[in-house]
Amino acid sequence: MKTLSGWIFDLDGTLTKPTHDFDFIRECLAVPAGELILEYSQSLPIEESKPFLKKLSKLEQSVIKNTQIAEGANSLIKFLHSQSYEIGILTRNTKDNAIQTLTHIDLHKFFRPEFIIGRDEQKPKPSPEGISYLLGKWDKKLNNAVIIGDYRLDLEAGRNAGISTILIGQATDEDTEKLADYQFSNLSKLKSSLESHLLF
Ligand SMILES: [Mg+2]
Missing domain, CATH: 1.10.260 (434 Repressor (Amino-terminal Domain))
Structure with a gap:
């Protein structure tokens, strides 16, 4: 069983409820x-x-002021933090907007600013560059890392980098589903799996 100790999250629509139109x-x-x-x-x-x-x-x-935290996000992030796993954000939004969003949903205390990567810090997803950058900073191997997202580009970035992929929510098409190593309807379900050691 592999240990996933480097967790890279998409932000909008993954740690938050979808708000962007x-x-x-x-x-x-x-x-x-x-x-x-x-x-x-x-x-x-x-x-x-x-x-x-x-x-x-x-x-x-x-839209930040109207953003709500996604179901299970707080307890999952707290859990990963308690395990001393590395956690980061890889977003196609700006780093500044990401920090404001994390502050608004009260998750900012779990994320070190240098591990919040926006579109101006590294080439945006589906490029693997942001993932490679974080793994370098964390000194993690590919098989210890995972990206969690709600959209095809999150999973494509994971595949391009060679790490595991988790889709949250429904796949919009078959191709997206194929890019996901694991799929959960929400973050609470993912956390339950982690806690009961059904996964990883
Ligand atoms: Mg998203």
Whole structure:
């Protein structure tokens, strides 16, 4: 049985209840259908991408005050912390917004700021760079680490880095399901599995 001692979390929709209306954000920013928001910004000339990202960050920031913690998040994070496991955040949001969100849902005390990686610190998911960076900092091997997320890009990043993947919630399609090594309907179910040693 392997010990997973390095835990990398997606933030929005994983540790929080989903609050981002991505369709609304895409509409506000005129992102063409089928394109990912950050990837679209990278395709713009610099004089357009700068204000685009500023506007995106403001839209993301505007929902923080209404954000609620996800079911089971507090008790899972507390549990991992009590086991002295390493925990970090890898988000396509900004680091600043992530810290504000963690503060709002009262989980900030469990996360060291240097282990909160936003889109400006490392290349965003599905790139494996953020994961490799954290594992380097933690001195962890690939088979001791896992990424937990609610979206395909979280799992793709995990696969690209070569670590285990856990999907929280329902897969939106079959391809996403295939990227998940484990799947739980919520974080409470994941914690129960950990405590009863059914997993890992
Ligand atoms: Mg998410």
